[in-house]
Amino acid sequence: MELVKRLLSGDMRAAARLITHIENELPDAREAIRLIYPHTGKAHVIGVTGSPGSGKSTLVDSMITEFRKKDKTVGVICVDPSSPFTGGAILGDRIRMGNHFTDKDVFIRSLATRGALGGLSKATKDAIRILDALGKDVIIVETVGTGQDEVDIVKAAHTVLVLSVPGFGDEIQIMKAGILEIADILVVNKADRDGADKLALELTLMVDLGHEEKADQKWKPLVLKTVATKNIGTPELIETIERHLQYLKSSNLLEINHKKNIEREIIELVNEHLINHLLGIMKEGDFEKLIEKIVEREIDPYSATDEILKKLYSN
Amino acid sequence: MSYERKIRILVAKPGLDGHDRGALVLCHAFRDAGMEVIYTGILQTPEQIVETALQEDVDVVALSLLNGAHMTLFPRVRQLLIERNAEDTIVCGGGIIPEHHKPELIRQGITGLYGPGTLLDVIINHVVERVKKERWKIA
Incomplete structure (x- = not known):
């Protein structure tokens, strides 16, 4: 990746552009992180x-x-x-x-x-x-x-x-x-x-x-x-x-803290990915219907959550 | 995942001009229009403005000047951006700009050039239109 090459050679503008890509969640942002990670x-x-x-x-x-x-x-x-x-x-x-x-x-x-x-x-x-x-x-x-x-x-x-x-x-x-x-x-x-x-x-x-x-x-x-x-x-x-x-x-805390932070980050990322995945496999309008049911008090929030999770297991 | 793309705009006051009320009002208006506004204060050199524009990777540099030096400082900012291979960064200007100066500035790619009393919507629309056309390539 051209931008990563420029970044690693110290090009400030490549850094600026890559941060924009990360912020906008562009498809190549993830690939860029994969490539630069060993250099961090x-x-x-x-x-x-x-x-x-x-x-x-x-x-x-x-x-x-x-x-x-x-x-x-x-x-x-x-x-x-x-x-x-x-x-x-x-x-x-x-x-x-x-x-x-x-x-x-x-x-x-x-x-x-x-x-x-x-x-x-x-x-x-x-x-x-x-x-x-x-x-x-x-x-x-x-x-x-x-x-x-x-x-x-x-x-x-x-x-x-x-x-x-x-x-x-x-x-x-x-x-x-x-x-x-x-x-x-x-x-x-x-x-x-x-x-x-x-x-x-x-x-x-x-x-x-x-x-x-x-x-x-x-x-x-x-x-x-x-x-x-x-x-x-x-x-x-x-x-x-x-x-x-x-x-x-x-005190070795640098390493210990780093590990803890990585752990937290991975949990956050999996979390986010799972939620997107779940909402993705729900049929169009199903989520809104479920919300509507909760609003009308036909169903409680916990039961609604179970209903969503069922989709995950059946997939 | 879909995301809402944000316009990033640098509002800058080049040169010896402390009249920042207009620039501050614009910052507020751009913010309310959903943009991410970087403001760096008064008395900036063109070099400082351009470095900021590059580090912040902005879509637009909006220059405000009321002291009459716009024919020197506006083109200087534009020139430095071109020298740094950032000619795709949009440059707009405004302040006290006499009518007969405008054609030359526009020829150099510095547009807008609105004066006191301009409706904020007019300025916002101008910025949004240029960004859509030149940065996002949406007609």
Whole structure:
């Protein structure tokens, strides 16, 4: 495949076009992944997540600058939400990264969620693979602005940064389950604002408590303060990110986590394939009729599911 | 599986022009028309715009300029795209464009060239029609 050949020789435009093919689920996208898959698995994938307006894009911009100082090549994937009504999207994360647009060793691509929940888009994982095969040393994945429960980034990234900013609620918010639990590094951004020290302290206390409970867990999430607009704290952040990768390698967790993620991905793919297959073998209109029956309360959702599954077994 | 193909459009403001209200309104309108809109802010060089267009693999680059430099900057963007073998990327423009400048820009493939007061639907239709014809090859 011509595009794959170009991608493997480092052609940025082939990468851009292949990501489009993946996003649009074109027939040759799958073949492309098959061909590039042996060439992936080299890049360090870093996830950046946090609430809207917490400064994710600005922090990514500052991270790119630091990585470039170390001569690392960088790929960035920024995910923004699609409208549930029109399907349109404003992809505006790049606006913070203008300094790097003409740097040949930085590739930035914006993706719309296209209906996916969980903070990423369906194409994100394959987009990471494409940038990996393109030869980027580091791939930064910026999620949509997240709330409490969009944690898909753990399935895609080696190192996860969760951003918090002062003024977003009290310590009860910090105790809640979900997004803060997935952090390898907790970043308090906009740390020049009032309340930053208090937030950092509360996050540290949370981490300390959780860490005592699980004595076997060796990596203790670190709390770092940054002012991304001024590049304050970013060098320390990059250093910590690199230390985390070393830890993953030495503890064998890199491999263990990778296996877990592959397992989850395969289950998701089989799931999706099965559903499409099932809906495909149903006679035209049967599905709609079944839905109608449930709406009219002639049948309950579980019995309807059984009826659909019967088709699978009889096929 | 069928999928709904999305138009990807880059809205860009080249050069020394901070008047982005029109560009922002257009971003919103394109979004509401179901497009995926990449916006990179003001004060972009043609080189930055073209790199963004290529990395984002957009169908359309929509340029907005109100400072009078459109006869330099619009063709420069188009030229850079051609140099990078991306002449199939559609370039549209708009802003304050005097009537007598339009034929030359259109000759170079830069179309639309709408000014203040244009109905949003007119602009959206123009973009959709060009994409269908030139990118998707649907007449």
